[in-house]
Amino acid sequence: MARDGGRMKGNGNFRQSMSWLHTWCGLVCGWLLCAIFLTGTLSVFREPITRWMEARPVLAGADAGTEGVGAPAMAQAVRHLAAQAGDARFWRIELPQRPGDALLLAWRNGRTNQMAALHPVTGAVLPAPWGRATEGGRHFMSFHYMLQWNALGFWVVGWVSMCMLVALVSGVVVHRRIFQDFFTFRTGKGQRSWMDAHNATGVLTLPFLFMIVYTGLAIFYTSYMPWPLQAAYGFGDQAYARFQAELHAGGGEELRRPRTGRPAELHDLAPLLLQARTLIGQPPRMVVVEAPGDANATVRVLGPREGEPGEGQRRALLNPVASVAFDGVTGTVLQVRRHGADAAFASEQVHAVMESLHFARFGGWPMKWLYFASGLLGTVMVATGTVLFSVKRRRASGNEFGRATAGIYRAIEALNVAAVAGIGIACIGYLYANRLLPTDLPGRALWEIRAFLWIWLATLLHAALRPPRRAWVEQLSVAALLCVALPALNAWTTGQHLGRYAMAADWQRAGVEFTALAFGAALAWAAYRTGRGWHKARPGAAKRQVPGNGVQG
Template identity: 60%
Template sequence: MRDNWRPAMGWLHTWAGLITGWLLCAIFMTGTLSVFREPITHWMRATPTLATSAPPVSTEHAASRAFDYLGRHAAAAQRWRVDLPQRPGEALRLFWSDAAGEQQRAMDPASGALLPRPWGRDTDGGRHFMVFHYSLQAGLTGFWIVGVVSMGMLVALVSGVIVHKRIFSDFFTFRPNKGQRSWLDAHNACGVLALPFLFMITLTGLAIFYSSYMPLPLRIAYGADDGAYERFQQALSEEPASPRRERSGVPAAVPHIAPLLRQARDLTGSEMQMLLLEHPGDSSMVLRMLGSEPDGSTSGSIRNQRAAVLFDGASGVPLQVRKPDPHAHQSVGHATHSVVEHLHFARFGGWTMRWLYFLSGLAGTALMATGTILYLVKRRQKSGGEFGAATARVYRCIEALNIASISGCALACIAYFYGNRLLPVALAERGVWEVRIFLLVWLAALAHAALRPRAAAWREQWSLAALLCLGLPLLNFVTTGQHLGRYALRGDWQAAGVELVALSCGALMIVIARKGRTS
């Protein structure tokens, strides 16, 4: 039994890794990009920069202008939402719903003047990469596929550790230009380098959705109706439930927002970012204020939560206050769930931790890629004819899937950014069309891989992806007039970072296209 143990684990590692590896490459690649989903969304929106006034407009003044406008033009709406500017030159964002549907406008916080529509570009932004990462943009079906593939990932990780006798010594060994040996060395190095991260990110990804993957305990304890999950979360947090109010029909004046903003700042010690008013103009009004997402770089804790204050809209009395205190008391269940979420989403450690997650995600993606390539390199050198007369066709199919899952997915990711800049600004459902471009380019990459010789397909897809990455700053300048220099002058390093990473990826892809032979 001992003699058969390692070969059995080797078989399990090979097939669990290969079958799940194709989707895992795409899942890890998009998950790695989603670490920077806020900067990506900021770059893709490409909102014009307003002239800043001196002295700068206060938050209270800007919020008052927004509420004045909504009071005149959206008095019958069910809800108002105001996003306050977070950077100099940003506009106020106003959202409400009325008989015509969901409405939004941008406003100059200094003058109160409405800005042209659309202000910036309607986009799915970095959220697309996050949604694809956990559901493949395929709804509930994709959600379950990702769950199954993640379990396969754990099987491949555990069996991989068992298979490699000298896994840590192999980490320091790399023999270039040695064919199969080189691919195995690269696979081992990426695996050892990212192993703790890979275990953590896979386990936390599964744990976040435990109530969806194992719904029966939740249904038994809290029922199967629409409010079951909310009751579960309420019990987990042990916090008083937010009041749910129906319209009373009794008119009431919309509160003056400036003093409430000052009060929220005094109560939490944080600046507010978002204002939500339910049932404006009715005595049942509830005003919720949310602070900015905490940076987490100086708190010394994984559990970082944004500040929030809930006011009675009619009287202005605070109903709930949540401070951004990472050491605040929480129930064991809620604290555990919070830690798991923050570990997976990198909501701690600031930008340093996000860069560490990004680099670890790239190493994880390289692990999947080298593993799927290694399978074919080994079989090509010593084929066992395990599929009989169809062996050659099966290998050709695996080759096409390898190419599409690695270089094809990279090509689809950069094409997504190009779609954002090239689609008409006024196009309805622009965000949906951006996602369609991603999926169509990925499908085209699979067709290209199936029709072209293997080496040519790899070279052409990496070369095209490199060209698109290097051309992204030029495209941005031609379509929006914005560029790296302008971003740097106004201190917008999030937008600048997107283009710098694109240029770096383009340079790396040139190296891969020239030297990254897969045979």
């Protein structure tokens, strides 16, 4: 019995230590994790968000998509690029993927990226800027893995991700009846309700969370642990390039040809597009001319990315974008990479599998929606965990920080509001900045990102100045209002709206606004429930009520 009792006592001590670890890892990282998970979830649909934010007009007389791009337009594109960037390292020509799209040209002069737009049928140069300069959905991706904070943010996200793994493992240990409690959800029970919500979302998303956090760390392993790479390959960019070359050896690496310094005329691009379409069985998306004007010029024709017309359903984990490489002078086919690669799996492809799993580069739109829903549930799990800390500590506060106890818990409550409701306002505010900033503003994309960060900071200041319960209700209400009003703002500033998107079968841009409306309805319900719980609270129960949550403790 003593031995059994000792075992039980030992297990209890182990669970207590895991509970401490789970609580503090979750609290310290929970605020940033809310932002990281929400922006990562939104980045699943970064291409539709970017397309919506660019707001490019629909061209009249360009209603045939890629097939409508004629030889005169391609010849005019080459002439324009040769005149503007004859000595550029590369030219990029983005072909129209939908009726009404323009032919987009891009090149790089020194350190500056330049763009132009042409009519895909006539080749006429369109007014600049064509659409809105924006970072688009890529901002959510960048913030997700480096907090728009360069190298320091990259390391902070890595540290937070490690804490997330620790919190997941310790959470499974702490909650002995986690799967049993999953089937028990009690509403209106204060702390118990928050615990049930935390457990339910945790169980639903547990495999997804383990996978997404682990793969997020694994794909950057050479950055977080560079010493093995440095021991084997040395230091510097050349060492990393050699490592990448060996990593992708035999995996279909792209053909690279150095400049010769001998000038040569570029082959006509129109027949190369037709030949590439036959070889890959898909409409081309982009043409990249490497070393233009040189005898070793290469013309690379790329197929559509996932989610674009003609892409089909990409089910396999390893399914690279189709491409054809031509000799830019003679038109000879140099390399063909088809959409459905049949190569056997090799050990060097493990890294590519990790990337595909993390970025949802397989399974088509159904898989993207599954990632999106799982990411939202993961965000809710982290959010309920941070709120639960305040609930439990407020009820069982032992003045553990002395005179500073009240101030510390007040700061935690303000951070909870900004981390959960405030980040939502910042995300939708980023879309508002896209529509409200002048289209010709220099550095416009950077100003959109600044607006996102300033709005998020403003929500923290608001939460610090307002009573916690009022801060919750007000910020949730503002987020709901901004989401619901987004389609009206879009129609007012661009003339584009859901009706026009539906008539053009542009479901990507329509999906952005439909999703905003759905978020608005959910946030309005959350604000209503929070405010209702606050107003229904009994005066005598004020000391037992959880600040900012509108539920009784």
